[in-house]
Amino acid sequence: MNEQVKDFSDKTAAKTPEQQAQQNNTAGKIGGQQGNQKKPFLKRYGAFFLLLAAGVVAGMVLPELGKTALDNTLGSFKEMLSVLPPIFILLGLLDVWVDRATMMKYTGKGSGFKGVLIAFLLGSAAAGPLYAAFPFAVVMLKKGSSLMNVLIFIGAWSTTKIPLLAFEASSMGLKFTMVRLALSIVGIPLIAFLTEKALGQSGLEEINTLYDAEPMK
Amino acid sequence: MFTYILYALAIIGLAISFFKDRQKTKAALMKAWRSFESILPQVLVIFLIIGFAIAIFPPETIRKLLGAESGVLGVIAAALLGSVTLMPGFVAFPLAAALLKSGAGYMQLAAFVSTLMMVGVVTIPIERKTFGMRATLTRNIAAFFYSLVVAVVMGVVLG
Incomplete structure (x- = not known):
């Protein structure tokens, strides 16, 4: 446990230094989180600044459009700042306190229906935009969740979030919401299952190289 | 409302974590920041693109596209529109409700709402x-x- 703390790491203490090094290597090549961290600021944010500049020019030519676009962008930004802090703090806590064995037991290969249910409920209990779900997926995959369950988690996060359902019912009506929910309960595991099947062995290996995880099959 | 519950959960979690192990709590916060910062560049780009896209295609245009009489083409247009758009639920559902009132079909709206949530071209x-x-x-x-x-x-x- 202490080793984990020392290197601020989410990997299990059982990993050898070589594996550790290999992981850093892979991440660097593929542009995973750690690799990104090392890239210079300008390279990472370059696309953003370019677009921003283009936006400013467009806004000067068409002030009306520019103002609306700016309002929209700032609106998204405000939403992000209000919703994301607790989500990422919970992500950090999950990463530090839930060890690989526990995660594997409940959502790994062979966790069966229980794993599907847990993934579904975890995703539904979430709040916030879909892009915030992917860092969670990273942690789950690293800790040995099965790909299918992580995909179910993503599906539930995107579609059956509880606060969103309440909101959907109030604006679209209960019937609309219930029919869509019923379809989602079938559709989300189905999409996860199909995606995993469609990938095949080589596809799963591609994901394994992203995480240096134990084989998923 | 739900956001407050999340804040409460995060604060309680942090407090328990801090009480049990300071080092680990610090590690958790570092991890939280690194995870956030790792998606930030792409997220900012998405915000800009969507900000402009919605400014260029206002709800009026969407309304015309998704009318009940738009049929199968309307469904496909709605699905494509939902795939490339990214908007929070509390914007999307009132928009969908308004569209419903102004004559958009259930089929088109279901396609729009469903792809909006599940398909993310900009988040690829x-x-x-x-x-x-x-x-x-x-x-x-x-x-x-x-x-x-x-x-x-x-x-x-x-x-």
Whole structure:
């Protein structure tokens, strides 16, 4: 446990230094989180600044459009700042306190229906935009969740979030919401299952190289 | 409302964590920041693109596209529109409700809402870092066709 703390790491203490090094290597090549961290600021944010500049020019030519676009962008930004802090703090806590064995037991290969249910409920209990779900997926995959369950988690996060359902019912009506929910309960595991099947062995290996995880099959 | 529950959960979690192990709590916060910062560049780009896209295609235009009489083409247009758009639920549902009132069909709206949530063209760069390109494309394509099925079923059940 202490080793984990020392290197601020989410990997299990059982990993050898070589594996550790290999992981850093892979991440660097593929542009995973750690690799990104090392890239210079300008390279990472370059696309953003370019677009921003283009936006400013467009806004000067068409002030009306520019103002609306700016309002929209700032609106998204405000939403992000209000919703994301607790989500990422919970992500950090999950990463530090839930060890690989526990995660594997409940959502790994062979966790069966229980794993599907847990993934579904975890995703539904979430709040916030879909892009915030992917860092969670990273942690789950690293800790040995099965790909299918992580995909179910993503599906539930995107579609059956509880606060969103309440909101959907109030604006679209209960019937609309219930029919869509019923379809989602079938559709989300189905999409996860199909995606995993469609990938095949080589596809799963591609994901394994992203995480240096134990084989998923 | 739900956001407050999340804040409460995060604060209680942090407090317990801090009480049990300071070092680990610090590690958790570092991790939280690094995870956030790792998606930030792409997220900022998405905000700008969507900000402009919505300014260029205002709800009026969307309304015309998704009318009840727009038929199968309207469903496909709605699904495509939902795939490339990214907006929070509390913007999307009032928009959908307004569209419903102004004559959009259930089938078209179901296609729009479903792809809006499940298919994310603009988030592919982030998703790719998580699942790799193959899994990302497979998932999005499967979700797209699934949304068309949802649209048809909901059109039949509600329409």
